[in-house]
Amino acid sequence: MRGWRTIPALKGYRVALMYPKKPAPQLTVSMVHEGCTNRPFFTIQARNHLQAANDPGLEQLGSWDPLVNTHGEQLVGVDIGRLMHWMAHGARPSLGVARLFGLAGVLPIHPSSELEALRLGRRLSAAASVKATGGGGGAAGGR
Template sequence: MLLLVAAHNWRARDGPFLEQLGCCDPMPNSHGEKVVGINMERLRHWLGTGACVSRPAEKLLGLAGFFPLHPMTITGAERLRKARAAEAARASEASAGPKEDAEE
């Protein structure tokens, strides 16, 4: 379980925090969905007071539609799409087997 929290920037990452703003379960449920819960009202409050957002939180909030999509999210999706296409091409070539020449 991952937590989205408001904390002082001088505190340790896993140290005490001021307020829990949300949580994320990275393991897909029975429907293949990753569940995220965020208190948007409190998030707006903390951002209004000048709080900074970490890069992982910025990516998550971009996927949630709170911020614009982070550029690395788009780049990662493109890399994953290319890797899956290459893997599918290799799998289709392997399943087709070696081709015999018609002239022999």
Template sequence: MVWPHKSGFGIKLVRMGCKNRPYYQIGAMPSRRRTGLLPDEVIGSLDPVPNERNEIVAAVDLSRLSYWMGRGARLSVGMQTLLGLAGWTPVPPHVYIKAKQEHSTTTTTQPQESDGDGGDNGEEKIEIESILPKRLPF
């Protein structure tokens, strides 16, 4: 089989499932393929609905992902975000920007309660919460 040019492939999230219960497959497919079609190779899956432990479950075959990235496949914005939050690639800047915006809206609407002990425990908690988004941005 003849493969297209290196930049012709992308790693994307392909939405599956029902209207109220989304499910994503992580697949390698040509960049010019219409959305909604099945990928050429499924290399993982993502369940964006949190489970009973409030975890978002994602599974990725990292060897196949590195193979496709080595062939020049581009990551979609959703995949950049997912792999950045997982620690496999650098976190994209738009995740930090959105987290800062969400943090500023929550601090203006909800005043912080002081414990009265004068400790800096609240500041450390705010810094960690401002980095990670409350939900996935895709």
């Protein structure tokens, strides 16, 4: 069985109970929610994948403000050099980080982003065809 210690750590001892080995730490680059309920704000951190969400990460790499400002922009600030440093040392980006940096052009575009764009395009073309034919399916007067 993988992950379970069946051989005693010290010579001359026997294993009475089987305890699981502690998993090896894996580095991830993930987003940590720092804002309030109605005002989200995320910091992008290099961290151990087993750390709790409220524990400080190994290094803060940047931040992301998903709410649109007065100019219609979402603000993202990232130290790209440090991001590439952690990824060169084996850190894996989380799904949210991979999608965000794929759209920003830092990483390859994530397949879920392409799938979401395809579905949105189909939905918009279906809505445009319904609008062009004049159909709506509802009564003329409405309520």
